[in-house]
Amino acid sequence: MDYAGFFRSELDALRESGNYRHFAELERRCGAFPRAQFHGGPAADEVTIWCSNDYLGMGQHPDVLAAMHEALDTTGAGAGGTRNISGTTHAHVLLEAELADLHGKEAALLFTSGYVSNWATLGTLGARIPGLTILSDSLNHASMIEGIRHSRADRVIWAHNDLADLEAKLAALPLDAPKLIAFESVYSMDGDIAPIAAICDLAERYNAMTYLDEVHAVGLYGPRGGGIAEREGLMDRITVIEGTLGKAFGVMGGYIAASADLCDFIRSHASGFIFTTALPPAVAAGALASVRHLKASGAERAAHQDRVANLRARLDEIGLPHQENPSHIIPVMVGCPVKCKYITDRLLADYGIYIQPINYPTVPKGTERLRITPSPVHSAAQTDQLVGALEELWAQCQLARLPMAAQ
Numbered sequence: 001m002d003y004a005g006f007f008r009s010e011l012d013a014l015r016e017s018g019n020y021r022h023f024a025e026l027e028r029r030c031g032a033f034p035r036a037q038f039h040g041g042p043a044a045d046e047v048t049i050w051c052s053n054d055y056l057g058m059g060q061h062p063d064v065l066a067a068m069h070e071a072l073d074t075t076g077a078g079a080g081g082t083r084n085i086s087g088t089t090h091a092h093v094l095l096e097a098e099l100a101d102l103h104g105k106e107a108a109l110l111f112t113s114g115y116v117s118n119w120a121t122l123g124t125l126g127a128r129i130p131g132l133t134i135l136s137d138s139l140n141h142a143s144m145i146e147g148i149r150h151s152r153a154d155r156v157i158w159a160h161n162d163l164a165d166l167e168a169k170l171a172a173l174p175l176d177a178p179k180l181i182a183f184e185s186v187y188s189m190d191g192d193i194a195p196i197a198a199i200c201d202l203a204e205r206y207n208a209m210t211y212l213d214e215v216h217a218v219g220l221y222g223p224r225g226g227g228i229a230e231r232e233g234l235m236d237r238i239t240v241i242e243g244t245l246g247k248a249f250g251v252m253g254g255y256i257a258a259s260a261d262l263c264d265f266i267r268s269h270a271s272g273f274i275f276t277t278a279l280p281p282a283v284a285a286g287a288l289a290s291v292r293h294l295k296a297s298g299a300e301r302a303a304h305q306d307r308v309a310n311l312r313a314r315l316d317e318i319g320l321p322h323q324e325n326p327s328h329i330i331p332v333m334v335g336c337p338v339k340c341k342y343i344t345d346r347l348l349a350d351y352g353i354y355i356q357p358i359n360y361p362t363v364p365k366g367t368e369r370l371r372i373t374p375s376p377v378h379s380a381a382q383t384d385q386l387v388g389a390l391e392e393l394w395a396q397c398q399l400a401r402l403p404m405a406a407q
Contacts, residue, residue, distance in 0.1 A: 018337030019359045024348065030060045034377055036354070047354045048382050050372050055220055055328065056300040057377040058250030063293050064286045071285035079278035083267075087278030095288045096255070099243070102218075102226050102291060103257035104235045109267055110255050110284070112276055114215045114244030117254030118143035119150065120272030121242065122182060122211065126151025128269055129178050135169055135208070137161070137183040137194070144182055144213060160187075163198050170206040179208035180239075185228035186216040189363050189371065191329030196229055200237040209239040219248025220301060220328060225294040245287040249294070253279050253287055303376035304328060307383075311374045314387045319401030320394060323369075331358075332370040332390070334399065340368040343393050351389040 014020040026049065027037040034049040034057075058064055071091060079087035092110055099108035111117035122144055126134050133154040136144065148155050156173075159165040166181070173179060181203050183194050196212065203210045214227035222230030227243065229235045240262065245253035256263065267273060294300065308328045315322050315332065323331045334340040340357040347353040359368045370390075374383075394401065 018341050019361075024354060024356075026354065028059070030065070033057055033060050034375065034382070038348070038352075038354070047348060047352045048378075048385070049354045050374070050378070050386060051355045051370075052373060052375070053216075053247040054250050055248045055373060055375055056250065056294070056304055057375050058219070058248065058290045058294070058300070061250065061290065061293065063289045064250060067289035068282045068286035071282040075281045077280060077282070079280055081277060082275060083278045084274060089278070089281040089284065091281040091284035091288065092278060095284045095291070098288055098291050099255050100257055102224060102295060103230070103241045103243075104226070105241065105257040106260040107263040108255050108257040109263045109273065110253055110279060111273060112253060112279060114242070114246060114254035115143040116272050116276070117242050117244075117256055118213060119147040120270040121240065121256050121266050122147030122180075123150040123272070124266055124270040125180060125211075126153030126155075128265070129153075129180075132178045132180060133173055135166065135179060135181045139187055139190075140182060140184060141188070141213060141215075144184075148182065161192065161194055163195060163202065166199065167202055167206075170202060170208065173206070175207055177207075179203075179206065180211055181208050182211040182213075184213040184216070186214075186221075186327045186329070188216050188329065189358065189369075190323055190331060191325035191327040193228060193326050196232060196234050196238075200234060204237075210237070211240045211242065212238045213242045215242070215244040215247060215254075216327070216329070218243040219290075219294050220304065223298070224296075225291075225301070245283075245290070249287055249290040251287040251290060252283050300376055304374070307374040307376060307378055311372065311383060311387075314383065315390075318387065318391045318394075320390060321401065322372075328373065330372040330374070332372060334368045334370065335366055337365075337368045339397050339399065340370070343390075343397065344370065346393055346396075347389055351385065353386055353389055 025039040029035050035046055036049055038047045079089060081087045096108040096110055126132055126148055133156060134148050135156045135158055136148055137160055138157050139160045156169045158169050181199060186193055200210060212229060217227035219225040221228050229238055240256050240258045242256050245251045321333045337359040340359055344355050344357045347355055355370050358371045
């Protein structure tokens with residue numbers, strides 16, 4: 001077999017279909033974010049980022065930076081190994097306690113990323129609980145899907161946010177058989193929100209545990225930033241709440257919050273936890289400062305929602321089709337991978353605006369989009385520039401101006 005030729009032809013096919021992923025080399029500017037330095041290519045030296053998951057700008061918050069500097073100066077750079085060998089530091093213990101408190105749970109367990117926390121936890125539960133069936137929402141994140149596959153547990157896929165389909169699939173299983181319903185609160189590509197209370201009702205009726213991924217909600221919703229489940233008063237009804245420290249909290253890492261025994265069970269059996277080096281203590285300290293700040297301050301969340309509402313209204317004024325949803329994620333629908341890539345290329349090269357195109361396989365073919373995430377640190381002038389650029393490019397590409405929600 002011509003191995004090199006195979007790799008080359010596969011990559012060429014991705015490029016021809018418009019689905020090849022290009023990475024823009026950006027250097028964030030602390031104190032100036034969402035402005036960033038762009039390295040390479042024909043774009044302006046500085047660009048404005050409109051697709052970051054640092055939703056609240058906490059990656060440059062003074063409290064976070066001060067905590068990281070102090071931890072780096074006092075403890076050094078690395079954790080020293082896995083949590084078992086020498087990597088459980090005081091910062092890790094404090095952060096886990098803070099996260100458990102955030103979600104009203106007995107305990108929490110840190111991982112190196114949100115991807116790993118989903119993969120390791122679902123993989124371990126599915127593999128270790130005899131006869132467990134995992135019922136997974138059809139739009140669950142790749143990390144959840146991979147964890148469920150890795151577990152080799154029986155799995156049932158239910159139609160996205162479809163309570164009737166979920167109930168039918170629960171009812172088809174023996175009432176006394178172990179079950180786990182895995183779903184997300186805010187879905188990252190469409191921005192819709194799960195009917196958490198109704199799912200909990202079904203879980204209780206059919207003797208199932210619940211696993212809720214809140215990565216796109218923690219820090220952003222609820223009076224203390226505990227997510228959608230906190231906002232709706234449902235945290236006590238969820239078996240496992242999973243979250244990330246790398247989005248609204250602005251740092252890095254993932255976690256679960258649950259009962260002390262469940263967290264200890266995962267700690268004791270999950271290879272994705274046991275055999276990987278722990279987060280550096282400076283990272284844990286920065287995340288701890290971020291969580292503590294957002295527990296006490298609602299100003300960032302209020303400003304965030306204001307920026308989101310403003311941009312939605314501006315897009316409506318010029319007729320750009322964006323999916324209506326109750327969250328902070330604004331999917332501007334293009335519907336063609338080539339045009340989607342062209343628009344983002346022109347935004348970067350001609351306007352100094354960075355938005356990554358979202359194409360297949362991240363979203364289904366025909367639903368290609370720009371995923372825009374306004375933040376409290378985006379200015380009115382930057383919003384004006386974005387809206388003006390999109391209006392010009394929409395006309396240039398002869399794209400329809402019909403709101404997707406109206407179709």
